[in-house]
Amino acid sequence: MNLKMGSxxxxxxxxxxxxxxxxxxxxxxxxxxxxxxxxxxxKLEIVGDKPAPGIEFTPVSDGFKIFNKxxxxxxxxxxxxxxxxxxxxxxxxxxxxxxxxxxxNVFSGxxxxxxxVGIAVTKDGFAMGAPLPPNLAKLVI
Amino acid sequence: xxIILNSDILFNxxxxxxxxxxxxxxxxxxxxxxxxxxxxxxxxxxxxxxxQLESLNTKTLKLEKAYMLLESLNxxxxxxxxxxxxxxxxxxxxxxKSGVEVRVENPTNDDYLEAHKRACLHECPHAPEKKSxxxxxxxxxxxxxxxxxxxxxxxxxxxxxxxxxxRGDNEANSVGxxxxxxxEEVLEYFEVETxxxxxxxxxxKPIWEDLLKAGLPLNQDVxxxxxxxxxFIQGTEGISNAYCxxxxxxxxxxxxxxxxxMKIDNNVIVELELSEIMIDENPWDKKQxxxxxxxxxxxxxxxYKERIDSLxxxxxx
Numbered sequence: 001m002n003l004k005m006g007s008x009x010x011x012x013x014x015x016x017x018x019x020x021x022x023x024x025x026x027x028x029x030x031x032x033x034x035x036x037x038x039x040x041x042x043k044l045e046i047v048g049d050k051p052a053p054g055i056e057f058t059p060v061s062d063g064f065k066i067f068n069k070x071x072x073x074x075x076x077x078x079x080x081x082x083x084x085x086x087x088x089x090x091x092x093x094x095x096x097x098x099x100x101x102x103x104x105n106v107f108s109g110x111x112x113x114x115x116x117v118g119i120a121v122t123k124d125g126f127a128m129g130a131p132l133p134p135n136l137a138k139l140v141i
Numbered sequence: 142x143x144i145i146l147n148s149d150i151l152f153n154x155x156x157x158x159x160x161x162x163x164x165x166x167x168x169x170x171x172x173x174x175x176x177x178x179x180x181x182x183x184x185x186x187x188x189x190x191x192x193q194l195e196s197l198n199t200k201t202l203k204l205e206k207a208y209m210l211l212e213s214l215n216x217x218x219x220x221x222x223x224x225x226x227x228x229x230x231x232x233x234x235x236x237x238k239s240g241v242e243v244r245v246e247n248p249t250n251d252d253y254l255e256a257h258k259r260a261c262l263h264e265c266p267h268a269p270e271k272k273s274x275x276x277x278x279x280x281x282x283x284x285x286x287x288x289x290x291x292x293x294x295x296x297x298x299x300x301x302x303x304x305x306x307x308r309g310d311n312e313a314n315s316v317g318x319x320x321x322x323x324x325e326e327v328l329e330y331f332e333v334e335t336x337x338x339x340x341x342x343x344x345x346k347p348i349w350e351d352l353l354k355a356g357l358p359l360n361q362d363v364x365x366x367x368x369x370x371x372x373f374i375q376g377t378e379g380i381s382n383a384y385c386x387x388x389x390x391x392x393x394x395x396x397x398x399x400x401x402x403m404k405i406d407n408n409v410i411v412e413l414e415l416s417e418i419m420i421d422e423n424p425w426d427k428k429q430x431x432x433x434x435x436x437x438x439x440x441x442x443x444x445y446k447e448r449i450d451s452l453x454x455x456x457x458x
Contacts, residue, residue: 003455027451048448051375058371059336060325061163067372072322086300086322094155101155104199141453 006100011113014132015139017100018117019083020090023139032081032095037136044141049078089123102126143288144172145180145246147281147299148188150323156196157230160238164324169239171331179236179243182284184277186245189232200227252283266309268302278303289318296320298327329369337371341385344403347436348410355430357389358420359397364390378407379443395421410436 002011005026010016017024021038022045031048044052045066051057056067063077065086075084082094091103099108102121107128112118116132151161160166172179201223211218236243248256256279263269266282278301285304289295294317297304305320313320321327328335334342342365349363366388374382383403391397398419404412413432418425 001455001457025452025455027448027455029451031448031451033448033452033455047445047452050443050445050448051373053375053377053381053445055375056372057375058373059340061167061336070372092153092155104155104195106199106203139456141449141456 006095006107007098007109008100008107008118009111009113010118011111013112013114013118014116016112016118017093017095018120018130018133019093020085020088020121020123021133021136024083024093024095026081026095030081032076032078032083034076034083035139035141037139039137042137042140046076049076090121091126093121142175142177142294142296143180143292144177144296144298144327145182145281145285145288146185147182147278147297147301147304148185149300150298151185151189151232152192153196156193156200156227157235161235162324164328165236166239167333168324168328168331169236169241171328171333173239173241175331177241179241180246180284180288181232181236181243182246182281183248184280186232188277190229193229197227197229246284248280248284249287252280252287256280256283265312266303266306268306268308275303282309285318286312286316289313289316293317294319296327296330298322298324329367329371332367335368335371337373338368340373340380341365341368341371341383341387343440344383344405344410344438345387345401347438348403348413348432348434351413351432351434351436352389352415355432356427357397357415357418357425357430358391358393358395360390360392366390366396376405377443377445379440380405391420397425398422405438408438408440410434410438 001013001016003016005016015023021036023035023037025033027033027048032046033048034046036043036045045055046052051064051066057064060075062079063075065072065075067073072086073088074086080094081096082092084092094101099106100119102119105126107119110128112129115129117130120127120130169179204223204227208220233243233245256276258264259267259279260276267279282304285295285297297318297320299305299320300322305322321330325335329338345365346363353359369386371385373380383405385401387399387401389397399415400417402414403410411433413434415430416428418427418429
């Protein structure tokens with residue numbers, strides 16, 4: 001996959017930004033989509049800044065909360081392009097035109113090429129350029 | 142009532158400039174009107190300050206780097222010292238902005254001793270199998286219990302496992318400690334209209350007539366008192382399902398409480414199910430109702446096809 005997201009250039013990467021087990025993608029209109037790859041099959045959770053079909057959610061001020069089996073797991077704020085974990089134990093992620101912010105760390109103007117994952121965010125930290133973690137579902141929709 | 146805040150619900154990994162989130166501003170404003178007091182345990186304050194200081198240092202570094210870049214390119218600029226423009230927010234001042242009374246609560250010696258004992262002995266609400274002996278959470282738990290016991294009730298807003306797990310149910314119930322995982326849940330509890338509650342109301346209005354026809358003893362005019370636990374499921378043409386616990390006013394001023402489940406097809410409410418119908422805490426004549434209202438709702442038209450096509454293009458499918 002080749003794309004520009006949050007001022008980073010991702011060239012020939014399979015997943016540009018992996019937030020826990022969720023692939024984060026930004027379309028050409030700047031809208032974010034989230035695909036959970038933690039199960040057997042890829043599961044769309046957010047499509048273009050809105051909850052995906054079949055997903056349990058509830059609107060909150062300036063965004064919406066995503067649930068999994070009745071439990072709130074994270075909040076997405078479309079205007080701010082910000083993902084905030086509730087039950088995933090992950091640092092907050094925010095995309096803007098000029099940077100990708102993961103917790104208090106900022107990525108700006110990098111080129112990431114030829115890797116499984118461009119930026120991998122886990123509960124213990126993050127890595128820039130990482131192999132594809134094992135047991136992830138294929139990124140297909 | 143005292144409302145105790147844990148650090149996790151206030152946690153931000155970015156530097157707060159002028160205000161806390163809209164939800165918090167609304168919550169504090171409601172608390173001010175109702176005469177509730179916000180309690181910030183010292184632990185919460187210290188953890189908030191630590192996270193904000195980290196963000197402040199990151200931002201300061203970024204500004205210094207920007208200055209260095211400008212200098213290296215011989216671009217003229219007026220240097221403003223970082224502390225003049227990047228400031229650490231004062232949590233207490235941010236809360237006070239709404240006019241609500243706020244107090245920083247230092248743990249007492251008894252709070253420390255009891256938290257210490259529970260941490261060491263892995264007593265409730267501490268998880269028996271947990272390796273980490275999380276004192277901070279237990280101290281906040283002790284403060285919340287203390288206030289609830291003293292006043293007859295209190296609210297603890299926290300998502301921390303120690304605070305929300307069922308191991309703490311008996312102790313919380315015995316002193317009237319009510320626990321919520323988010324500020325939105327507290328707003329619902331205070332019957333303040335949240336975005337989710339507003340959406341539920343939009344769905345209820347078109348089917349009010351159907352509820353009356355089914356024999357529910359409701360006001361002729363739409364009379365929704367409160368909405369709790371709202372949940373929605375998205376479909377390809379908009380919302381496909383909606384659920385909530387709702388409280389409605391009856392024609393004789395009583396309170397009707399029921400669970401509602403709706404099935405929506407292409408912006409038409411096709412199925413409606415009410416269960417556990419109670420009037421003033423007594424079961425109504427029928428335990429449940431199933432209706433087929435077939436009523437159109439006016440929600441924003443969904444652009445799912447365009448969005449999914451855009452995503453497919455991105456992935457290369």
